[in-house]
Amino acid sequence: MGTGMIGMQWIIFIGVAVVSWIVQMNLQSKFKKYSQIPTNNGMTGADVARKMLNDNGIYDVQVTHTPGHLTDHYNPANKTVNLSESVYSSNSIMAAAVAAHECGHALQHARAYAPLTMRSKLVPVVSFASSIMTWVILAGILMINSFPELLLIGIILFATTTLFSFITLPVEINASKRALVWLSASGITNAYNHSKAEDALRSAAYTYVVAALGSLATLFYYIMLFMGGRRDE
Numbered sequence: 765m766g767t768g769m770i771g772m773q774w775i776i777f778i779g780v781a782v783v784s785w786i787v788q789m790n791l792q793s794k795f796k797k798y799s800q801i802p803t804n805n806g807m808t809g810a811d812v813a814r815k816m817l818n819d820n821g822i823y824d825v826q827v828t829h830t831p832g833h834l835t836d837h838y839n840p841a842n843k844t845v846n847l848s849e850s851v852y853s854s855n856s857i858m859a860a861a862v863a864a865h866e867c868g869h870a871l872q873h874a875r876a877y878a879p880l881t882m883r884s885k886l887v888p889v890v891s892f893a894s895s896i897m898t899w900v901i902l903a904g905i906l907m908i909n910s911f912p913e914l915l916l917i918g919i920i921l922f923a924t925t926t927l928f929s930f931i932t933l934p935v936e937i938n939a940s941k942r943a944l945v946w947l948s949a950s951g952i953t954n955a956y957n958h959s960k961a962e963d964a965l966r967s968a969a970y971t972y973v974v975a976a977l978g979s980l981a982t983l984f985y986y987i988m989l990f991m992g993g994r995r996d997e
Contacts, residue, residue: 868939
């Protein structure tokens with residue numbers, strides 16, 4: 765592996781790490797700021813989630829709480845909206861936005877939203893790829909001159925995780941769109957605080973954008989490494 769390639773690798777990894785840290789700090793800051801602003805009617809995140817589900821005719825999804833901070837998620841396997849403690853019992857505009865976003869995923873599931881369906885089908889493939897690709901890529905780099913095909917296998921495995929990251933983008937953006945439309949229509953947000961809910965969800969979406977672009981940059985690096993190894997044969 766040439767010095768230039770090693771330098772590029774570090775630039776990619778450090779650059780992605782720095783941008784990811786900035787985005788995470790921004791999200792934490794927005795979470796703290798908007799957690800101080802209450803909703804109009806005092807509804808908690810759990811209340812908002814149940815109302816949004818019921819308003820959309822969804823009665824087979826359970827709203828529950830999960831430990832941790834910013835661990836909120838929708839599980840399509842058992843149809844549960846899992847809200848972190850700081851969202852589940854909080855009546856802040858941040859809690860309402862996060863809860864509605866996760867219910868947006870439940871709506872996607874109920875309406876068979878294509879990107880979510882595709883993402884769900886990729887989960888077992890990505891899980892398998894993630895469990896072995898680091899070792900395959902490492903071995904492929906070490907054996908680039910004698911067995912370059914091994915790195916190619918690693919690249920294909922990594923490409924599945926990159927694809928997963930990009931499919932996640934429309935899933936997350938659409939869930940936020942559904943959430944914001946409902947929050948406004950139901951009166952949970954008003955002219956004063958709706959922009960804050962929108963800003964909070966936009967900040968959360970940036971984390972997925974950074975992850976996808978970082979994965980794509982790393983994939984390009986491995987492809988360039990493979991092409992360089994082929995030329996050296």
